[in-house]
Amino acid sequence: MAAGSVLATTPAERGLPRRRRPRRLARSAFLYAGMVIALVVVLAPFAWLLISSVAAPVDLLSKPLRWIPEHITFDRFVQLTVGSEPNDQAQGFRSAFMNSMVIASAVTALSLVVGTLAAYAFARLRFPGRGWLILAFMGTYMLPPIALILPLYQIMGALGLRDTPLALILIYSSFVTPFVIWIMRGYISTIPSELDDAARVDGCSRLGALIRVIVPLAAPGLLSTALLAFLMAWDEFLYALILTSTNASKTLPVALNDFIGRYGLDFGQLATGGVIAALPPVIIAFLFQRYIVAGLTAGSVKG
Amino acid sequence: MATSTVLARPPRGRSKRPWPETWVAAAFVAPAALVVLLIVIVPLGRALWMSLFHIVLTRPGVEPFIGLDNYIEQLTSSDFWASTGRALFFTVASTGLELSLGLGLALLMDQPLRFRWLLRSIIILPWALPTIVNALMWRWIDNAEYGSLNALLTQTGIIHEYQPWLSNSDTAMWMIIIADVWKLTPLCAILLLAGLQSVNREVVEVAQVDGAGPVSLFRHIILPLIMPVVLVVLVLRTMEAFKVFDIIWIMTHGGPANSTQTIAIYAYQTAYQGFDFGRGAALGYLIALVIMVLAAVYLRLLGRTGR
Numbered sequence: 001m002a003a004g005s006v007l008a009t010t011p012a013e014r015g016l017p018r019r020r021r022p023r024r025l026a027r028s029a030f031l032y033a034g035m036v037i038a039l040v041v042v043l044a045p046f047a048w049l050l051i052s053s054v055a056a057p058v059d060l061l062s063k064p065l066r067w068i069p070e071h072i073t074f075d076r077f078v079q080l081t082v083g084s085e086p087n088d089q090a091q092g093f094r095s096a097f098m099n100s101m102v103i104a105s106a107v108t109a110l111s112l113v114v115g116t117l118a119a120y121a122f123a124r125l126r127f128p129g130r131g132w133l134i135l136a137f138m139g140t141y142m143l144p145p146i147a148l149i150l151p152l153y154q155i156m157g158a159l160g161l162r163d164t165p166l167a168l169i170l171i172y173s174s175f176v177t178p179f180v181i182w183i184m185r186g187y188i189s190t191i192p193s194e195l196d197d198a199a200r201v202d203g204c205s206r207l208g209a210l211i212r213v214i215v216p217l218a219a220p221g222l223l224s225t226a227l228l229a230f231l232m233a234w235d236e237f238l239y240a241l242i243l244t245s246t247n248a249s250k251t252l253p254v255a256l257n258d259f260i261g262r263y264g265l266d267f268g269q270l271a272t273g274g275v276i277a278a279l280p281p282v283i284i285a286f287l288f289q290r291y292i293v294a295g296l297t298a299g300s301v302k303g
Numbered sequence: 304m305a306t307s308t309v310l311a312r313p314p315r316g317r318s319k320r321p322w323p324e325t326w327v328a329a330a331f332v333a334p335a336a337l338v339v340l341l342i343v344i345v346p347l348g349r350a351l352w353m354s355l356f357h358i359v360l361t362r363p364g365v366e367p368f369i370g371l372d373n374y375i376e377q378l379t380s381s382d383f384w385a386s387t388g389r390a391l392f393f394t395v396a397s398t399g400l401e402l403s404l405g406l407g408l409a410l411l412m413d414q415p416l417r418f419r420w421l422l423r424s425i426i427i428l429p430w431a432l433p434t435i436v437n438a439l440m441w442r443w444i445d446n447a448e449y450g451s452l453n454a455l456l457t458q459t460g461i462i463h464e465y466q467p468w469l470s471n472s473d474t475a476m477w478m479i480i481i482a483d484v485w486k487l488t489p490l491c492a493i494l495l496l497a498g499l500q501s502v503n504r505e506v507v508e509v510a511q512v513d514g515a516g517p518v519s520l521f522r523h524i525i526l527p528l529i530m531p532v533v534l535v536v537l538v539l540r541t542m543e544a545f546k547v548f549d550i551i552w553i554m555t556h557g558g559p560a561n562s563t564q565t566i567a568i569y570a571y572q573t574a575y576q577g578f579d580f581g582r583g584a585a586l587g588y589l590i591a592l593v594i595m596v597l598a599a600v601y602l603r604l605l606g607r608t609g610r
Contacts, residue, residue, distance in 0.1 A: 048440075060449060114335040125327060140344075146571065148350065170341070256435050260439070271443065274436040281432070293427070296493060
């Protein structure tokens with residue numbers, strides 16, 4: 001970022017002699033103050049969630065509120081995750097965590113495969129109804145779940161799939177796949193088509209060219225898309241709320257919704273569940289930030 | 304092309320000529336179309352069908368065809384319009400705040416400041432927090448008796464008595480908006496920052512040489528240049544916000560006194576608490592219709608400024 005900001009208008013930034021020092025000082029004081037406020041506003045709620053998850057109930061229910069708890073306990077984390085003899089709630093929470101993992105991973109795999117295939121066709125091939133089909137996929141992506149949930153509830157019931165992870169995997173794939181198509185189509189169009197033409201001259205089929213040439217070149221795009229797909233599936237609530245009823249398929253958002261009813265005022269327990277449920281996406285976002293941001297901007301800035 | 308394929312690979316008995324492009328395309332698109340068709344198009348058709356019948360789960364077997372009555376009933380009901388109004392209010396307030404704060408944040412992160420990397424690397428965290436966890440967290444922060452918001456505001460002397468933020472119908476919606484804004488402003492900021500970074504520096508420098516100050520530079524050069532990104536963010540946020548469900552369901556369940564009952568909450572309650580699937584399906588269609596209209600309006604807007 002050697003070019004500096006688009007709004008960098010102080011003389012120094014423009015490479016001109018420094019003349020208006022006081023103004024420049026006031027300006028950077030203002031900017032740094034803004035940055036500190038932004039940092040505090042972003043971090044404070046997180047901090048409070050973390051504190052609540054380890055503070056003893058006495059501290060959480062104290063008045064006036066003690067910001068730094070006097071007693072710290074990790075019992076709730078142990079109870080919910082690794083403790084032997086888990087109670088019903090812990091049992092439910094653990095299976096919800098596993099269900100979320102299984103569902104989000106399966107959705108990511110399924111929609112990445114079918115989505116990338118379709119994206120390749122949309123980016124490279126000419127066929128009748130192409131523009132219309134793209135529009136149809138995007139249209140389904142925009143549909144509100146509430147418009148589909150009633151018939152899906154009945155259909156899944158008729159198929160005997162209600163309260164199974166499979167139902168959620170299929171449903172989530174139906175809105176993650178259009179998203180994959182959207183991002184990957186854009187990504188594949190940036191790869192010169194001479195490359196897969198060359199592969200085909202060398203005897204590759206279309207599929208071979210996709211797998212041997214496009215997929216390796218599009219690996220960063222695929223990673224971005226996969227991470228976002230995983231997060232989308234991890235986050236979904238409404239379908240899961242309606243289609244799951246037991247530990248067999250309840251996901252973390254539903255388990256947390258149940259927590260509210262069960263634990264009433266035990267916010268320490270709620271916070272602990274929340275922290276654990278937030279860990280995978282937060283860790284992913286932090287470690288793979290570059291890819292996440294690339295995926296997000298590919299979906300909206302370039303699109 | 305076909306001949307070179309044959310040259311490169313000895314024929315193996317199967318067809319030597321590659322498939323026509325349309326067939327290949329059909330084969331490539333088919334799996335995705337299958338997933339989407341089965342899960343979206345079939346239910347969409349069925350929902351349309353359901354919305355034309357009087358289907359109440361408490362009276363199984365009696366499902367008379369009633370034509371457009373479910374739609375007419377909704378369009379003439381005050382509950383429908385009130386909840387649509389709340390959804391619009393939520394949409395305008397949250398999207399407006401997220402976009403303006405996000406733009407401010409993006410401009411800030413674009414400045415050559417020390418520790419800018421710190422803000423840039425943690426800004427993604429609220430966005431990554433699952434919606435349900437975010438809702439739970441703010442429910443706890445806004446708690447009437449033990450919430451940290453009350454503690455903070457009384458300890459700093461801004462208010463003198465604890466307030467039941469989420470069970471007061473004047474404040475509940477704003478609390479939800481704050482929670483939503485906290486989580487999604489970073490997303491807007493990230494997208495807008497990418498837009499700012501794609502602005503051609505030369506254009507900016509020319510304007511500066513011509514004596515444009517920061518404000519006029521922003522208004523007349525930067526803003527028009529990033530307008531397409533602003534519009535895309537606006538479209539995405541508006542459509543998401545209008546169908547809001549999760550955060551409200553966790554924070555207030557649509558209460559108190561229906562003051563946070565948006566259209567999606569209303570549809571859910573009609574279908575799953577009133578057991579009226581026919582009306583629920585009609586409501587779903589009406590919501591989808593509004594979202595499609597929004598999408599169309601914005602796509603036109605986008606087409607106009609896009610080039």
